[in-house]
Each structure stands twice: as C-alpha cells, then as structure tokens.
Amino acid sequence: xxxxxxxxxxxxxxxxxxxxxxxxxxxxxxxxxxxxxxxxxxxxxxxxxxxxxxxxxxxxxxxxxxxxxxxxxxxxxxxxxxxxxxxxxxxxxxxxxxxxxxxxxxxxxxxxxxxxxxxxxxxxxxxxxxxxxxxxxxxxxxxxxxxxxxxxxxxxxxxxxxxxxxxxxxxxxxxxxxxxxxxxxxxxxxxxxxxxxxxxxxxxxxxxxxxxxxxxxxxxxxxxxxxxxxxxxxxxxxxxxxxxxxxxxxxxxxxxxxxxxxxxxxxxxxxxxxxxxxxxxxxxxxxxxxxxxxxxxxxxxxxxxxxxxxxxxxxxxxxxxxxxxxxxxxxxxxxxxxxxxxxxxxxxxxxxxxxxxxxx
Amino acid sequence: xxxxxxxxxxxxxxxxxxxxxxxxxxxxxxxxxxxxxxxxxxxxxxxxxxxxxxxxxxxxxxxxxxxxxxxxxxxxxxxxxxxxxxxxxxxxxxxxxxxxxxxxxxxxxxxxxxxxxxxxxxxxxxxxxxxxxxxxxxxxxxxxxxxxxxxxxxxxxx
Numbered sequence: 001x002x003x004x005x006x007x008x009x010x011x012x013x014x015x016x017x018x019x020x021x022x023x024x025x026x027x028x029x030x031x032x033x034x035x036x037x038x039x040x041x042x043x044x045x046x047x048x049x050x051x052x053x054x055x056x057x058x059x060x061x062x063x064x065x066x067x068x069x070x071x072x073x074x075x076x077x078x079x080x081x082x083x084x085x086x087x088x089x090x091x092x093x094x095x096x097x098x099x100x101x102x103x104x105x106x107x108x109x110x111x112x113x114x115x116x117x118x119x120x121x122x123x124x125x126x127x128x129x130x131x132x133x134x135x136x137x138x139x140x141x142x143x144x145x146x147x148x149x150x151x152x153x154x155x156x157x158x159x160x161x162x163x164x165x166x167x168x169x170x171x172x173x174x175x176x177x178x179x180x181x182x183x184x185x186x187x188x189x190x191x192x193x194x195x196x197x198x199x200x201x202x203x204x205x206x207x208x209x210x211x212x213x214x215x216x217x218x219x220x221x222x223x224x225x226x227x228x229x230x231x232x233x234x235x236x237x238x239x240x241x242x243x244x245x246x247x248x249x250x251x252x253x254x255x256x257x258x259x260x261x262x263x264x265x266x267x268x269x270x271x272x273x274x275x276x277x278x279x280x281x282x283x284x285x286x287x288x289x290x291x292x293x294x295x296x297x298x299x300x301x302x303x304x305x306x307x308x309x310x311x312x313x314x315x316x317x318x319x320x321x322x323x324x325x326x327x328x329x330x331x332x333x334x335x336x337x338x339x340x341x342x343x344x345x346x347x348x349x350x351x352x353x354x355x356x357x358x359x360x
Numbered sequence: 361x362x363x364x365x366x367x368x369x370x371x372x373x374x375x376x377x378x379x380x381x382x383x384x385x386x387x388x389x390x391x392x393x394x395x396x397x398x399x400x401x402x403x404x405x406x407x408x409x410x411x412x413x414x415x416x417x418x419x420x421x422x423x424x425x426x427x428x429x430x431x432x433x434x435x436x437x438x439x440x441x442x443x444x445x446x447x448x449x450x451x452x453x454x455x456x457x458x459x460x461x462x463x464x465x466x467x468x469x470x471x472x473x474x475x476x477x478x479x480x481x482x483x484x485x486x487x488x489x490x491x492x493x494x495x496x497x498x499x500x501x502x503x504x505x506x507x508x509x510x511x512x513x514x515x516x517x518x
C-alpha cells in the first residue's frame with residue numbers, strides 16, 4: 001500500500017464549544033457514520049456533564065461545512081464530580097460514563113433522548129475509565145483505588161460485578177477490551193500495562209508489560225489496537241509511544257492466550273506527556289499530548305532492516321491552546337479526527353491527501 | 361489540624377526586599393511585557409506554609425533563583441525545597457504552587473513543579489504526583505484540600 005507516500009494535510013473543519021471546563025475525552029458512537037445514520041460522538045468534561053454531538057445529515061454545500069456539528073443532548077445533574085470518560089456499547093444504544101464521584105452511570109439512547117438507566121457503585125473513589133467488550137456483554141471499569149472491575153450485563157439493564165481485579169500497585173488510568181477477544185487491557189500510574197483473561201470464569205492477570213519487557217518508564221495513559229487486533233500502541237508520560245505485537249506463534253498452553261511482545265518504540269517526537277493515542281482502521285496512529293500538538297505516525301516500510309519502525313507523517317503544532325487530552329478517529333468513510341483539550345473545546349479535523357490519483 | 365508538627369522549629373529567614381518592577385523605557389503603551397522570574401516569584405513568595413504562620417519565602421522553601429521562566433516557550437519550572445526531608449506537606453505545598461500559577465499565569469503556560477534534588481525522601485514519588493494533572497484535578501474537587509490550599513494562598517493575594 002502506497003497510501004501514505006503522498007503529502008497529507010490536516011484541515012480544521014469545526015471548533016465545538018459548550019463545555020465550561022476542560023474536556024477530558026470523547027468517543028465516537030461505533031454504530032454511526034453510515035448512509036442512514038449521521039456520525040455521533042460523546043464528550044466528557046470537568047464540568048460534570050457529557051455532551052452528545054451529531055453531524056448534520058446533509059451539509060448543504062462544502063462551504064458551509066463549518067457549521068455541520070450540533071450538540072444534541074447534555075447529560076447533566078447525575079454526576080457530582082468530573083466526568084472522566086465514557087464508552088458506547090457496540091450497538092451504540094447504551095453509553096457508560098465514568099466519574100470521579102466513584103460511580104459509573106449507564107445511559108440509554110431512546111430516540112435521541114438519553115435516560116440514565118443504571119448506576120454502578122463499588123469503586124472506593126475516582127472511576128477513570130470504562131469499556132464495553134466486543135459483544136456488549138461485559139463492562140470493565142478502573143480507578144484510583146488501583147482496582148479493575150468486570151461487570152456482566154444482565155437483562156433489564158442490571159449489571160453484576162463478576163470480578164474485582166487487584167494487580168496494579170497504583171492508580172489505573174484506562175481499561176480497554178481487545179476488539180475481538182474477551183481479553184482486557186489496563187494501563188496505570190505504576191508504569192505497566194496488564195493483560196487480563198478469563199480462565200473458567202476466573203479472571204486473572206496473564207501478562208504484565210513493564211519496564212523489564214521494554215515497557216514504559218512512567219505513567220501509561222492510554223492504549224489502542226490496530227484494526228485486526230494483532231498490534232497495540234501505548235502512550236506514556238515517558239514521552240514515548242510503544243508498539244506491541246501479539247505473538248500468536250507461541251500460544252500459551254491450555255487457555256490459548258497469546259502473549260504480547262514489544263515491537264518498537266516511537267521516541268523523540270513529543271515534548272510533554274502523551275495523554276491519548278488512537279490507531280485508525282487504515283493504519284494511521286494519531287497522538288495527542290500536553291505539548292498542544294497532534295501527531296500522525298505510519299509504519300515505515302522502507303526501514304525493515306532493523307525491524308519494524310514508524311515514521312512521523314504529519315505534525316499539527318498548537319492544534320489547541322492547551323493540553324490535548326483525547327484524539328479519536330471517526331468510524332465511517334471519511335478520515336475524520338476529533339480532539340479534546342484543556343481549553344474546553346473539541347475540534348473536528350479531516351486528514352486529507354494533497355496528492356491526486358494516488359490510490360484513493 | 362495537625363496535632364504534632366512535622367517540623368516543630370523551622371528556621372525563619374528574612375524576606376527579600378521587594379523590588380519595584382523596573383519600568384521598561386520607551387515601549388509602546390500596549391506592548392506585551394514578557395513574564396519574568398521576578399513576576400513569577402511575586403506570585404508565589406507570600407503563600408503561607410501549610411503548618412506554620414510563615415511564608416514559603418521566609419522558610420526558604422521558595423527562592424527567586426529556584427524559578428525558571430521561558431516566556432517565549434510559555435514555560436515555568438519551580439523547584440521548591442521542603443524544610444525537612446520527610447515533609448508530608450510537600451504535596452500540599454506543590455499543590456498550592458500549582459493552583460496559584462494556574463490562577464495567575466496565562467493559560468498558554470506549561471508549569472512543572474518539583475522538589476529540589478535530594479531534598480525529599482520520596483522525591484520521585486512526590487514529583488510524579490505533583491505533575492499528574494488528573495491527580496491534581498481530583499485533589500481540587502476535594503473540599504478539605506481546597507480549604508487548605510485556599511488558606512495557604514490567601515496571603516499571596518494581598
């Protein structure tokens with residue numbers, strides 16, 4: 001694929017204002033962005049609310065694309081502290097919201113209106129991240145109490161805690177399920193990524209990716225998988241991104257769990273903490289950092305002599321006026337990226353190819 | 361609040377004389393004046409120590425030389441020196457410094473806060489916590505901590 005040989009440019013389509021405090025994260029609804037369903041995403045903020053944004057179904061002309069996003073709903077008066085992150089169920093019908101108030105709320109989308117249908121309690125203090133598994137049957141949460149909780153969805157929007165996983169020695173920053181397998185990944189202030197798998201209804205840590213395995217030397221803030229789920233990227237306060245690969249050739253014994261190994265480290269690009277990383281379905285890694293810049297990386301097919309490596313495709317300096325906390329590629333056809341910042345805004349970008357007739 | 365003081369008898373130093381900011385000569389009236397070391401020092405010198413009725417300057421927790429400013433890069437680093445090696449107040453002092461600068465400096469500024477190398481028994485742990493903005497955000501939603509910080513900051517607004 002010569003997809004990236006041509007030059008690319010990042011076009012700012014719109015800046016969305018509405019949150020009255022820093023925007024911590026945003027997540028696209030995975031069931032949107034089709035011919036019938038316009039793109040939708042949710043954003044979470046220190047102002048204790050979640051906002052739901054929708055793309056106008058038919059932007060009348062290209063020149064008016066500047067006003068093509070609207071805030072459709074504000075989920076408020078439920079959480080009493082910062083709303084840190086959220087996660088859509090695979091069907092896009094439910095939204096799980098993690099808050100510093102120690103609870104996780106579940107919202108149901110009923111014809112465009114969002115209704116809080118359940119509240120998950122159990123964490124001692126700040127809940128920092130929440131994630132649905134691929135089938136929508138399991139939910140994971142994590143927080144400052146160092147634990148990771150796994151919840152099973154029951155009929156009638158009930159959620160039963162099936163496991164409380166203690167393993168991290170510090171604050172757990174993020175949980176994320178593998179895109180196809182029921183294997184859970186968590187990353188932490190203790191500098192590690194832990195992999196959790198289910199052995200006969202008994203969830204346990206099957207691998208720890210830490211400094212001895214070429215892992216990070218400071219807080220790991222986020223992780224993301226490539227489309228097929230055989231590679232993972234992590235980002236850290238140590239100013240690096242690391243690429244990991246599932247080693248399916250050395251399947252471990254009975255449970256069939258394939259261990260992960262360090263593939264390469266992307267270093268020397270970021271000046272401050274990297275808070276967010278997201279791998280697009282076509283293989284472009286976007287990162288957002290406390291240096292206010294968004295960067296894009298792609299695999300460098302020329303440099304295979306020393307093993308796989310990644311090169312910088314594009315850098316957008318001063319993408320926001322303050323720290324960038326979240327970058328997320330949209331589902332659907334267009335190569336859209338949304339970014340969220342301490343400056344209280346969300347920006348919608350399009351990564352466009354300058355070259356014509358080069359592949360697509 | 362604290363029944364037994366962590367450092368019962370701190371050494372109190374004389375305050376540095378307050379320099380009037382030297383007026384730049386013949387600049388345009390509306391020209392933006394760069395932020396310098398002295399300005400940042402003036403923002404934080406009068407912050408009260410969490411356990412003593414003295415300012416951070418009087419206890420030499422903060423000195424002007426311990427403040428690095430790069431206005432072009434919008435960057436400030438403060439290196440403070442806790443009065444004792446095991447000072448459990450170090451994270452509170454750091455939080456006070458961060459909040460004061462958050463309220464005083466333009467939002468473009470990036471601020472790093474650390475304890476002086478060798479001045480604290482858990483130096484790296486303290487530094488890591490002080491620079492984790494998620495931990496700082498959570499702390500600032502804790503009413504008890506906010507009260508404590510506000511009390512320490514009060515004299516710095518006079």
